[in-house]
Amino acid sequence: MNKYELLYIISKDVAEEQREALIKKFASYVEGKGGVVEGIDKWGMRKLAYPINFKNEGFYVLMNMQINPNEIDAMAKLMNITEGVIRQMFVKK
Numbered sequence: 330m331n332k333y334e335l336l337y338i339i340s341k342d343v344a345e346e347q348r349e350a351l352i353k354k355f356a357s358y359v360e361g362k363g364g365v366v367e368g369i370d371k372w373g374m375r376k377l378a379y380p381i382n383f384k385n386e387g388f389y390v391l392m393n394m395q396i397n398p399n400e401i402d403a404m405a406k407l408m409n410i411t412e413g414v415i416r417q418m419f420v421k422k
Contacts, residue, residue: 330363355408362400372389
């Protein structure tokens, strides 16, 4: 297993309960695939550098994790089709 940083942005239109549910969903996905979530850092609402889908603000979340490299593409696809996620970026440590 490799160590990764996952930074993702949740739309500001998503309610706080749904936002927490999304954060738990992605953490449980990692744990369900045999990975380890080392930490979740909620940066909060921030202004985007440039508009994405006509949105100027988003809720930033940074997740440090260990996961099998084969699962990264599957998780990225899951995040792409999840309602409310604007962007995500995986970085191998």
